Amino acid sequence: MTRSTTRNALIALAALVVLLALPHLGGGEKLADYIIFAAAWGLLATGLNLLIGYTGLISFGHAMFFASGAYSFGAIMQAQIMPVPLAIVAALIITGAIAALIGAICVRLSEIYFAFLTLAFQMFFHSILLSWVDVTGGDNGLLGGIPTPVFFGVDLNQPEHLYAFCVTVTVLAMYLMHRIVSSPFGFTLRMIRDNERRAIFLGVNVFAVKLTCFVLSAVFSSVGGIILALFISGAYPDFAFWTTSGEAIFMVMLGGLTNFFGPILGALILTGLNDIVVTYTDHYGLFLGGIILLFSLGLRKGVLDFVKPGGRKSTPAQPTADAKEATHADA
Numbered sequence: 001m002t003r004s005t006t007r008n009a010l011i012a013l014a015a016l017v018v019l020l021a022l023p024h025l026g027g028g029e030k031l032a033d034y035i036i037f038a039a040a041w042g043l044l045a046t047g048l049n050l051l052i053g054y055t056g057l058i059s060f061g062h063a064m065f066f067a068s069g070a071y072s073f074g075a076i077m078q079a080q081i082m083p084v085p086l087a088i089v090a091a092l093i094i095t096g097a098i099a100a101l102i103g104a105i106c107v108r109l110s111e112i113y114f115a116f117l118t119l120a121f122q123m124f125f126h127s128i129l130l131s132w133v134d135v136t137g138g139d140n141g142l143l144g145g146i147p148t149p150v151f152f153g154v155d156l157n158q159p160e161h162l163y164a165f166c167v168t169v170t171v172l173a174m175y176l177m178h179r180i181v182s183s184p185f186g187f188t189l190r191m192i193r194d195n196e197r198r199a200i201f202l203g204v205n206v207f208a209v210k211l212t213c214f215v216l217s218a219v220f221s222s223v224g225g226i227i228l229a230l231f232i233s234g235a236y237p238d239f240a241f242w243t244t245s246g247e248a249i250f251m252v253m254l255g256g257l258t259n260f261f262g263p264i265l266g267a268l269i270l271t272g273l274n275d276i277v278v279t280y281t282d283h284y285g286l287f288l289g290g291i292i293l294l295f296s297l298g299l300r301k302g303v304l305d306f307v308k309p310g311g312r313k314s315t316p317a318q319p320t321a322d323a324k325e326a327t328h329a330d331a
Contacts (some may be wrong), residue, residue, distance in 0.1 A: 005179075012175040019167045032163040036231050038264075038271045039170040043224030044244075046177060047265035047287035053257035054212060055180055056193035057109040058108070058115045060245050061122030062221055065222035067129065068095040069222025070229035074142045075135065083151045086170075088226055092219050099218030100211070107210040110196075119242060126240040132229060141236035156230060166227045173223050178260055180216065191214055192225070221248075250288075253295055256302025265304060 023032040044066050053059040072091035076082060082090065106117050129136045137143050148156035156162045180186055188209055192199045200206055229235045238244065247270065255266025270288075277287050296300065 004182075008178060008182075010177065012171055012178075013023060014173045016168060019171065020164055023163065029159060032159065032273065034271065036163060036166045039166060039267045040224040040228035040231065040265035041248070041251065041271060042264035043173055043227065043256070044221045044268050045248045046174065046260075047217045047219075047221035047224070049252050049257055049260075049263045050177065050181070050189075050220070050250050051212055052208070052252055053262075054186060054189040054193060055213050057110070057210065057214075058241065058249070059106075059118040059217075060115045060249075061118030061120070061125075062218070062248055063242070063244035064122040064125040064240050065095050065099060065218035065221045066225040066228075066244060066248075067125070067235065067237075068098055068218075069225030070227075070235035070239050071129065071136060071142065072222075073226045074146045074229050074235045077141065077146045077148065078144065080147065080149075084148055084154075084156065085151060088223075091226055092222060095222035096215050096219050099215045103211045103214035103218070105118065107207060107214055112137070122240060122242060122245060126195075126237060126242075129237045129240055138239075139237065142234050145233040146235075148230065161231065165228065169223065169227060173220055174264070177220055181260060185209070185212075250292060252302070254291070254302055256304035256306075259302070259304035259307070262302050263306040266302065 019035065021037065023029070027034075044062065044277060047065075048059060048062045051059050051062075069091050071089055072094040076090055077084070102118075102121050105156060106114055106121070106186040130138055132138075152163060154161050154191055156165060181189070188204060191202075192204065192206055225235075225239060228239070251266035251270050252263045253266070254269055255264065256262030273287070273291070274284065277284050281287070299306075318321070
């Protein structure tokens with residue numbers, strides 16, 4: 001392991017310890033519920049930002065993968081054919097297969113065409129959830145709750161165990177995504193985002209890289225769906241509705257798309273505002289619209305975009321001393 005990898009692993013471990021201790025320091029069960037809910041949305045937004053912030057592809061349909069993870073996990077657990085860890089792995093594989101099929105079509109396009117094609121697939125997926133009543137429960141979602149038998153001494157029916165498990169999964173997923181964006185693959189994504197034609201000239205298989213990123217983004221977003229399904233013991237068609245994708249995009253904008261931690265900060269802020277606003281008024285949509293206008297028209301940046309800009313302007317390369325001597329010799 002390199003020094004930076006070790007440092008990041010220690011930071012992730014420290015963050016996990018802090019999160020595990022927070023409910024015991026104050027806030028109790030209410031704070032734990034808020035963190036789990038924000039973590040689920042934060043994983044959806046951070047997974048989506050692999051496409052938006054790092055690859056330059058705006059997906060309007062990522063909620064279908066959020067729902068795919070929740071429904072796949074819930075259906076497997078209701079069938080009682082495997083324990084929780086294997087059910088999570090199976091749900092991720094199912095979501096990855098769906099993403100590979102859809103991504104193979106979508107990533108051939110770019111800009112608004114890519115965005116609307118993902119939206120079309122999402123609405124198709126949403127209609128399947130509504131019409132395939134025998135499997136999905138239709139409008140009612142997965143009925144009967146999601147059974148979670150004890151595994152390795154972990155009982156997810158106990159709030160303390162559920163919180164610790166969800167927080168651990170969230171930190172692990174965030175760490176893996178950070179490793180991805182810090183790897184050569186992550187820098188290849190940035191190169192495609194900044195100048196796709198140059199990437200092609202350099203021999204990069206742009207289609208394969210975009211498709212890989214699309215699948216990874218979908219899989220990590222589905223982890224958020226699994227966490228939410230565990231938290232509410234169910235899965236519902238609203239998980240795959242276009243407004244869910246819209247909220248995820250706004251979380252990315254709110255926190256900052258040029259900073260890795262921007263989307264999860266946006267999720268923390270938006271879910272917190274939601275809890276506060278619905279307590280005092282029913283006009284949540286009006287308030288949210290005002291916040292969107294403030295950031296999109298007024299600030300034009302997310303919160304962490306002001307703290308740490310994500311990009312560094314390139315400067316022209318300076319000629320070396322040898323190059324200067326060769327130039328004078330030629331002259």
